[in-house]
Structures are given as structure tokens and as C-alpha cells.
Amino acid sequence: MTATIHQLSSRRAPSLDPMVQLVAADLNGVNAVILERMQSEVALIPELAGHLIAGGGKRMRPMLTLACARLLDYQGGRHHKLAAAVEFIHTATLLHDDVVDGSGLRRGKRTANIIWGNPASVLVGDFLFSRSFELMVEDGSLKVLRILSRASAVIAEGEVDQLTAQRRVETSEDQYLSIISAKTAALFAAACRIAAVVAERDEPVEEALDAYGRNLGIAFQLVDDAIDYVSDAQTMGKGVGDDFRDGKVTLPVILAHARGDDADRLFWREAMEGRRISDEDLTQATALLERTGAIRDTMARARHYGQRAIDALGAFRGGKAKAALVEAVEFAISRAY
Amino acid sequence: MTATIHQLSSRRAPSLDPMVQLVAADLNGVNAVILERMQSEVALIPELAGHLIAGGGKRMRPMLTLACARLLDYQGGRHHKLAAAVEFIHTATLLHDDVVDGSGLRRGKRTANIIWGNPASVLVGDFLFSRSFELMVEDGSLKVLRILSRASAVIAEGEVDQLTAQRRVETSEDQYLSIISAKTAALFAAACRIAAVVAERDEPVEEALDAYGRNLGIAFQLVDDAIDYVSDAQTMGKGVGDDFRDGKVTLPVILAHARGDDADRLFWREAMEGRRISDEDLTQATALLERTGAIRDTMARARHYGQRAIDALGAFRGGKAKAALVEAVEFAISRAY
Numbered sequence: 001m002t003a004t005i006h007q008l009s010s011r012r013a014p015s016l017d018p019m020v021q022l023v024a025a026d027l028n029g030v031n032a033v034i035l036e037r038m039q040s041e042v043a044l045i046p047e048l049a050g051h052l053i054a055g056g057g058k059r060m061r062p063m064l065t066l067a068c069a070r071l072l073d074y075q076g077g078r079h080h081k082l083a084a085a086v087e088f089i090h091t092a093t094l095l096h097d098d099v100v101d102g103s104g105l106r107r108g109k110r111t112a113n114i115i116w117g118n119p120a121s122v123l124v125g126d127f128l129f130s131r132s133f134e135l136m137v138e139d140g141s142l143k144v145l146r147i148l149s150r151a152s153a154v155i156a157e158g159e160v161d162q163l164t165a166q167r168r169v170e171t172s173e174d175q176y177l178s179i180i181s182a183k184t185a186a187l188f189a190a191a192c193r194i195a196a197v198v199a200e201r202d203e204p205v206e207e208a209l210d211a212y213g214r215n216l217g218i219a220f221q222l223v224d225d226a227i228d229y230v231s232d233a234q235t236m237g238k239g240v241g242d243d244f245r246d247g248k249v250t251l252p253v254i255l256a257h258a259r260g261d262d263a264d265r266l267f268w269r270e271a272m273e274g275r276r277i278s279d280e281d282l283t284q285a286t287a288l289l290e291r292t293g294a295i296r297d298t299m300a301r302a303r304h305y306g307q308r309a310i311d312a313l314g315a316f317r318g319g320k321a322k323a324a325l326v327e328a329v330e331f332a333i334s335r336a337y
Numbered sequence: 338m339t340a341t342i343h344q345l346s347s348r349r350a351p352s353l354d355p356m357v358q359l360v361a362a363d364l365n366g367v368n369a370v371i372l373e374r375m376q377s378e379v380a381l382i383p384e385l386a387g388h389l390i391a392g393g394g395k396r397m398r399p400m401l402t403l404a405c406a407r408l409l410d411y412q413g414g415r416h417h418k419l420a421a422a423v424e425f426i427h428t429a430t431l432l433h434d435d436v437v438d439g440s441g442l443r444r445g446k447r448t449a450n451i452i453w454g455n456p457a458s459v460l461v462g463d464f465l466f467s468r469s470f471e472l473m474v475e476d477g478s479l480k481v482l483r484i485l486s487r488a489s490a491v492i493a494e495g496e497v498d499q500l501t502a503q504r505r506v507e508t509s510e511d512q513y514l515s516i517i518s519a520k521t522a523a524l525f526a527a528a529c530r531i532a533a534v535v536a537e538r539d540e541p542v543e544e545a546l547d548a549y550g551r552n553l554g555i556a557f558q559l560v561d562d563a564i565d566y567v568s569d570a571q572t573m574g575k576g577v578g579d580d581f582r583d584g585k586v587t588l589p590v591i592l593a594h595a596r597g598d599d600a601d602r603l604f605w606r607e608a609m610e611g612r613r614i615s616d617e618d619l620t621q622a623t624a625l626l627e628r629t630g631a632i633r634d635t636m637a638r639a640r641h642y643g644q645r646a647i648d649a650l651g652a653f654r655g656g657k658a659k660a661a662l663v664e665a666v667e668f669a670i671s672r673a674y
Contacts, residue, residue: 156464
């Protein structure tokens with residue numbers, strides 16, 4: 001692992017560009033499906049869905065489906081529809097998440113629930129979710145349907161689990177990992193795994209791509225958690241300390257709480273319960289995270305999962321696709337710095 | 338049509354009992370699937386889902402699947418899982434509806450969103466929706482998946498459409514029918530149609546059962562709309578005038594508004610905009626509905642669709658199943674009186 005990471009510093013910063021270039025043509029196909037299939041005679045649906053879908057998302061999950069298909073030398077076009085289905089599921093969960101969290105900003109823009117209200121966000125999410133299953137049915141693979149319906153159920157379970165853990169500073173690292181494995185990593189895993197299904201590869205290939213996506217998803221989320229406390233203006237659309245002020249119990253908080261003394265723990269409890277939301281409180285939180293090494297070790301955990309993602313690709317032969325998938329992991333991890 | 342209706346008065350009141358008795362054994366099978374598959378390690382999920390699923394619903398939609406399968410002499414057991422999938426979709430939409438409408442009561446009980454909050458209701462709805470697709474995938478019929486994913490998308494479109502029409506007293510009868518065709522009748526139609534798929538019958542049979550369910554669903558909704566203004570304590574868990582006080586533009590209001598004079602129209606506009614919510618306002622509304630024949634003609638419309646539902650069954654041979662399905666329509670229509 002260390003080698004991989006050290007290697008990075010000796011060349012240009014890792015980026016998503018190789019993956020973007022690798023799948024550019026395919027991604028146009030996916031975007032065409034997305035645009036066409038988010039339409040409805042009910043005008044509010046494309047209006048609201050378009051706000052989020054056109055609104056600066058990286059298309060990370062569909063890109064993973066496309067890049068994994070490329071890794072397997074898949075030559076057909078089935079993955080365009082399926083990658084669009086994955087993006088619809090993702091968009092539906094974002095719409096519902098913002099309602100659940102009462103969020104007002106995403107990617108630097110006002111959220112749909114603020115502009116059109118919670119009811120519209122809930123219902124358009126339901127529409128996109130249903131539409132994603134229609135796309136899968138058109139493709140006709142029961143295996144893909146199984147993978148993505150299972151992933152959707154797991155995501156919802158993870159979200160409810162997180163609701164239960166909300167503001168509970170005693171959440172354990174295990175429980176937190178199980179939550180993010182469900183709510184974030186399951187769709188990354190499914191997005192990668194379905195590429196093996198369309199390319200008609202065997203179970204070990206499916207498993208390998210699933211493991212790549214799952215570990216990348218966990219790494220991604222952990223880095224996001226760290227970024228919330230260390231990012232500056234460069235990082236996209238998210239203010240420093242949002243998680244802190246919302247009382248979100250993420251891994252940095254779990255580690256700092258577990259490693260802290262009684263005074264620290266009281267501070268974190270009060271903070272997660274919403275009684276510590278000033279700028280001074282955030283400064284103190286950052287100091288505690290620094291003193292306990294919580295951010296440093298959240299990043300170490302992220303690198304652990306990132307390395308597992310990279311190693312899951314071990315059996316695949318080298319080439320542009322593999323290099324792009326590896327660099328996507330390195331990019332995910334490098335974002336905090 | 339008149340004959341059918343007149344016939345009723347000469348015997349016992351129509352009831353759902355024949356259908357309930359017809360499918361009793363199968364319904365136990367469906368309930369077993371429902372109970373087993375609403376479980377999750379995340380305890381809040383079965384707790385919340387159970388509140389609504391065990392909470393006195395009639396299981397109307399799964400019963401329709403079972404009764405239609407019986408009409409076709411289907412001998413297998415696939416329909417238990419699929420009827421459970423239909424009930425999960427229905428339950429998911431109820432959970433989201435109550436969030437969207439901010440409802441506090443359903444079937445005389447406090448709603449899940451009041452007890453556990455909107456976030457939990459949204460997410461458990463998502464879980465049940467995903468789980469319904471998992472059940473369909475286990476069954477393995479792409480045709481059933483197509484029918485129910487399409488129905489789910491149509492339901493969501495209908496709900497968004499209704500949101501757009503909210504409190505708009507100028508909503509036309511056509512637009513209103515298109516809304517309830519989507520949000521209510523589509524799932525009734527799908528519940529019936531999938532019975533033809535599991536029984537491996539041809540397209541005309543599918544179409545006939547679809548037409549039965551669709552027309553029954555429309556009749557059901559129109560009678561519900563009328564009941565809101567005329568029911569007494571007998572009718573289940575719903576207070577008189579709820580729709581009125583919520584500003585819901587239903588067919589009685591559309592007819593009374595269209596047939597009224599300028600003063601009437603002003604009254605309805607104010608009422609639908611939430612500026613007429615007193616008991617005196619409700620009394621005045623009832624008087625206007627009476628004077629314009631709006632309730633009487635909403636019921637006439639309901640009987641029209643009910644008769645079409647019955648006639649859709651014309652080609653099927655008589656017997657207990659057909660009699661039960663016909664009486665279910667008569668029951669639906671008789672509820673208001």
C-alpha cells in the first residue's frame with residue numbers, strides 16, 4: 001500500500017481524467033438514455049429531475065459500469081441503459097436523502113426539496129426509481145435485476161440504520177462501516193458487478209468487480225467524512241464543518257470520541273446533539289481531531305479500503321482500463337489533500 | 338347497468354366476503370410472505386412497516402391477484418410472492434402519500450410519519466419498494482416485472498400530477514380521471530393482470546383482467562371521493578370532510594364547481610385554497626354538492642366504471658370466482674350508502 005501511495009507523489013496528482021477519457025463516447029450514450037428516460041408528460045418530473053441530473057454530478061457510478069465493461073473488452077451497447085438505471089437509482093436516493101436530512105445545498109446549488117418542496121422530491125425520486133427498473137426490464141437480464149434490486153434494498157436498510165444511529169456518538173466503527181457499506185458502497189459494487197454480467201463473465205469476475213466497487217465506495221465515503229473537516233474552498237460545493245453542524249456521527253468523530261478523555265467525550269456528545277454549532281466549537285472539534293489523530297487515521301482506513309479495491313483488480317491484465325480504474329481509487333483518496 | 342344495481346336491493350347487501358372466502362387459504366400464504374419479507378436486521382423497518390401492514394388494511398390488491406388466478410383455475414403457488422410484491426408497492430406508496438399529504442390518521446390509527454417521522458417513512462417506503470422488486474426477481478417473470486415496474490412509474494407520475502393540480506379548483510374531469518387512473522387504478526389493473534401471466538394465458542385474457550382492475554380502481558376511488566362528503570360513523574376510520582378541509586380537488590368538487598354560479602365558484606375556490614375549513618363551511622359545501630347533484634353524479638360515474646369492470650369479465654365462465662369478483666365491484670359501489 002505504502003508503495004502505491006508513495007508512487008503518487010512522484011508524478012502528477014491522480015485524477016479522474018483517464019477514466020473520463022476512457023468512457024467518454026459511452027457516457028454520451030448513457031446521457032442520451034438518461035435525458036430521454038427522465039421525460040414525462042408531467043412537466044414537473046423532468047424539471048426537477050433535470051435540476052439534479054444535469055446539476056454537476058460526476059456520473060461516478062455509471063462511469064464505473066462503463067470502465068469495468070471496457071476492462072472486460074465488452075463490445076455491445078447494453079451497458080448504456082443499465083448505467084442509466086444505476087444513475088437513476090443514485091439520483092432517487094439523493095432526492096430522498098436531501099428530504100431526510102433537510103439539506104438545503106448540494107454541489108453548491110439549492111436542493112430540489114428547497115426549490116420544489118419535499119413532496120415533489122419524494123415522488124420524483126419514486127418515479128426515477130421505478131423508471132430504473134423499467135430500464136432494467138427492457139434490458140432483460142434477471143441477474144442484473146437481482147443485483148440492483150438487492151442493492152436498492154440494502155441502500156434503504158443502510159439509510160434507516162443511519163437514521164437510528166443519528167446523533168448517537170457511541171456508534172461503533174463496526175456499525176458505521178456497516179452503514180456506509182450499505183448506503184454508499186452497495187451501489188458502487190453493483191455498478192461494477194453488472195459490467196461482468198453484460199460481458200457474460202463468470203462468478204469470480206463478478207466477485208472481483210464487486211469487491212473493487214465496494215472497497216472504492218467505502219474509501220470514497222471515508223474520504224468525504226475527512227474532507228468535511230479539512231477541506232478548503234477548492235473542494236466542491238461543500239462547506240467545512242457541515243457534517244459537524246448537522247450532528248453527523250462519521251468516522252473522524254467516532255475515533256476522536258473513542259480516543260478522547262471525559263471532557264472530549266462530553267464535547268462530542270454535546271456537539272452531536274446539536275448544542276455545539278458555533279465557529280469556535282468547530283475550531284475546538286478540529287483541534288480534538290488533530291490531537292487524537294482522527295483525521296489522519298480516517299485517511300489511513302480509507303487507504304486500506306482503496307488498496308483492497310486496487311488489489312481486487314489483480315487478476316485482470318493491464319491496459320488503459322485497468323490503469324484508469326486504479327487511478328480512480330488514487331484520485332478518491334487524494335481528494336483530501 | 339340499472340339491472341345489475343336494482344338486482345342488489347332484492348338480496349343481501351353486496352360484500353367482500355365471497356372474495357375473502359374464495360382466497361382465504363391463499364391469502365394466508367401471501368401474509369406469510371409479507372411477514373417474512375418485511376423483516377430486516379434494522380429493527381425500525383419491521384416495526385414501522387408492520388404498523389401499516391398489520392394495521393387493518395383489506396389486502397384488496399393481493400386479494401384481486403388471488404381471485405383472478407382462481408378465475409383462471411391457476412393451480413400453482415407463484416402468485417403468493419407476487420401478491421405480496423403488489424402489497425409492498427401499495428404500502429410503500431401509502432407511506433410516501435402520508436408524508437406528501439402530511440396526514441395524521443389512516444384507518445383510524447396514527448400514521449407512521451406522525452409516530453416515527455417523515456424520514457423513516459420515506460426510507461422504509463423505499464425499502465418495501467426495493468423488496469417488492471426482489472420478490473418479483475425471485476419469481477423470475479420478466480413480464481410481471483415489466484407490468485409492475487411500469488405501474489410503479491405510472492403511480493409516481495400520477496402522484497406528481499396530483500401535486501401539480503393541488504388546490505386547483507379548475508382541474509377538469511378529464512385531468513382528474515387521468516390522475517386517479519394513474520395513482521389508484523394502475524396498481525389494481527396490474528394486480529389483476531399478473532394473474533393472467535402466472536396462469537400463462539394469452540394477451541386478450543391479460544387485457545380483460547387489466548380492464549377489470551382498472552375500472553374497479555377508478556370506481557373505488559370515485560366512491561371514496563363521495564364517501565368523504567356523505568359517510569357517517571360506519572365508514573372506516575375516515576372523518577367526514579377530510580378531503581374538503583385538506584383542499585383536495587376530487588370529482589364531487591369538480592362537478593359542483595363546474596355546475597355552480599359565480600358565488601358557488603368563489604366558495605369552492607376559497608375552500609380549496611384552505612380559507613373555508615369550519616364546520617359551517619362543510620355544511621355549506623354539502624348543500625352545494627346536493628343542489629348541483631355532484632355526489633349523485635359522482636356515484637353515477639362510479640357505477641359506469643363499475644359496470645365496465647363487470648363487463649370486462651364477460652368472456653369468463655361463471656362460477657364462484659367470477660361471482661366473487663363481480664360482487665367485489667358491487668361492494669365497492671355500495672359502500673357510500
